[in-house]
Every structure is written in C-alpha cells, then in structure tokens.
Amino acid sequence: MAHAHKLEIFRGLVKFKSNTQKIWGVLIFLTIVTAVEVVLGIYKPESLMAKFIGMKILNWIFIILTLVKAYYITWDFMHMRDEVKALRRMVVWTAIFLILYLIFILLQEGGYIESIYTTGYIKTDF
C-alpha cells in the first residue's frame, strides 16, 4: 500500500521528512501542551481566575488546549489528515454538531436548577 502521507503540521509551518519523524514531532508537541496544562493546573495563576463568559479564563484555556490535543491525535495519529474530505466531514462534523447540542442542553439545564437552589425556596444546606 503506497500511502501518501501529508507531512506538514501547523499549516505547513513545520515540515517533516518521513511519517515516523512526523509522529515524534507530534508527540513532542502533545507533551508540551500537556506539561503546560499540568503547570497551570498546579499553580493556578491569579491573573487567569477572572471570569469570561461564565467560566474562569483558566478553564477556557484548559478546554482550548484539550481541543488542540484532540485535533492532533485525530489528524496525525488516526491519519484523518490523509483521508478524503468527505469521510473527514462525515465523522468530524456529525460528532461536533451532536456534542455541541448535547452540551448546550445539559449545561443550560444544570445552570437553571442551580439558580432555583440558590434563589428559590428549596433549602439545600442544612
């Protein structure tokens, strides 16, 4: 099977000579991202504790870094980069659309129930 691998990441910023080399490159990148997450998680810088659209900036950073990791695992380890566009879109957009919908419904409702607990007549802390 003469598989043609696309050997560049970061939109062509980093190019690799072979597929093996690309794998190690992606590993280094994922390790750096994880290390950043762990360091931020341990030290929790005070400046990132401010709220931004209902959540701490730090939590937004964690979620964005997670999505970055997920992208490189799917694209380079699972070879999504080398699949045809139709397969890529079938898998990725279906999942993303349904997951966003699920998250929206559940988090919205969770927030609503919390507001009933805090401002309504139901006493929880006794």
Added chain:
Amino acid sequence: MSNTVVATEIEGKAWGGGNEPLKASYGKMMMWFFIVSDALTFSGFLAAYGFSRFKFIDYWPIADEVFTHVPFLHGQELPMIYVAFMTFVLIMSSVTMVLAVDAGHHLNKGKVTIYMFLTIIGGLIFVGSQAWEWATFIKGDFGAVQTKGGNILQFVDTDGHRVALRDFVVAEHKDRTAHERKNGLWFVQEGTLPTYTVEEVVDGLEAHDNILVRTQLLDENGQKTILSRSESLKQLKNNGTHVVEGANLKENEYGSPLFADFFFFITGFHGFHVFSGVIINIIIFFNVILGTYEKRKNYEMVEKVGLYWHFVDLVWVFVFTFFYLV
C-alpha cells in the same frame, strides 16, 4: 487497495463493493463510524457530569485536593503529578501504535511486533495506574462527618490545612460489631463500620482548640468555607449523623456523592475501553507473530485496532481535562 486479497474480483464494479468513494476500506470506515457513536456515548457521560457540576456549582469538590497521591510517596501532597504521568503513558502508547501502523505500511513484520508489544505494555501500565487511583480514592485519606442533609463536614487546622480524623479523634471501645452473615441474618449485609462515632469526633473537636470544621460551600475565591470555632461545634453536634471514610457509590468523604459516582462511572467506562483495547491488541499481536498479515501482504487490521486505541487516548484527554483540571 490493489494488493488486498479480497479486492481482486470486485475491483472497478460500481455495485458489489468494488467502488470506494471515500478511498477507505469497509472495515476502516465502520471503525470510524463506531468511533463516532462511542464518542457520543462518552460526551453524554461527560455532559451529564457537567450538568451535575453546574447544578452544584458552589458545592463541588476541588479535584486538586482529592487526587494528590503518588505511589511510593506517602503523605506528600502532589496534585496532578500521577495523572499527568498516566496521560503521558497513554499518549506514548498511542505513539508506539502509530509507529506499528507505519511499520505495517512498509510490511516490516519485526518492527510491527516490537511496537505492538510496547503498545500493550503501555496499556497495561495505564490500567494498573487507574486501579491504584481507584483504590486510593475508595480508601480515602482524611475522613469526614456526614450531616443530616447529606453534606460533608471536613476538618482543618487554623492555617487551613486538612486534618485527618485519626489525628485528633480517639476511638473508644465499642460493643457494636459489624454484622456478618454467619452470626446474624443470612439475607442481610452490612459494610464495614466506621472507625469512629460522631460522639467521639465531637469529643476530639472539643479537646483540640486549633481544629475547625470546613463545609462544602465554596466562597468567592473558590475555597471551601471554614466555620468559626463555636459554629464548628454547633454544626457538628446538631447535624452530624455518621463518619464517612473513603468513597463508595452512596457517600464519600470528598463532598457530593455525585462526584464519586461520576468518577467511578466515567473513568471505569474508559478503563474498560482501555482493557478491551489491550485484549484486542494482544489478539492482533499474536496474529502479527503468526504471520497472518504477512501472508495477506496487508497490515490494515493493525490500522483498524490502531484507530480504536487512539480513540481511547482521545477520550482520556477529555476525561483528564474535565475531571482533574477544570
């Protein structure tokens, strides 16, 4: 796909499977669609976790205080270090897997064997670590008292450091022993009794001036509320029902019971995926050794289990974020 065994007769036929509009074999495509559905299952769990967390946003346990243990380093508070290690192990085993797939493309049986073996080892280390993590979580560390309303009262010293029950409570002799089937009702079961009673905890608290009660409620800085000395005694005497040590599905010393429930359920379901992934990897590993794919001149099977294995890694990346970081 021209050199696969099956594709010789149907090649080029529009009907009957000869066409591959997505340039991927049937098996690989189905693995992708299975992964999509499994991803939705996991998102359902994680979103349900998010739901419960938003519901109790001011009462949720702080993960940094729960997962602080590292094997062989007793009594040290090292939040996240061990989970970071586990994450790295899983990413590393993903790398060896993708290297095995790559070696498969070059029909290099020796390299595929080595990399598959390393992948299996990585998976086993991960499952073992998770078992250890569970054991530590179930055993607990500090102990707490549960109130009538199902809330948890923890104990801290005046500097805000956690204090374990064993450090200030003295267990007295008790007449009540744990009920066992052999000397009681055979159809009734009882778990282990807590080491201390609430009365003993009250005595201990009264004897130590420097110990205070900490409630589940988070203040505006994201820290748990610490009660004053008189409030501590009042809260414990009026509302304490029993001592909780460690965690199970009904109660846990860390806070909301839902926290432990979701922890067991989501990491358990993920651990089950890792376990089944290891089993499938072992099967493929033996097939590689036996030369099944060598004869087929095609290592696509390695690629398919590889997809599953990477997916397990992918899920862990999210579990890591939502359980330990956020």
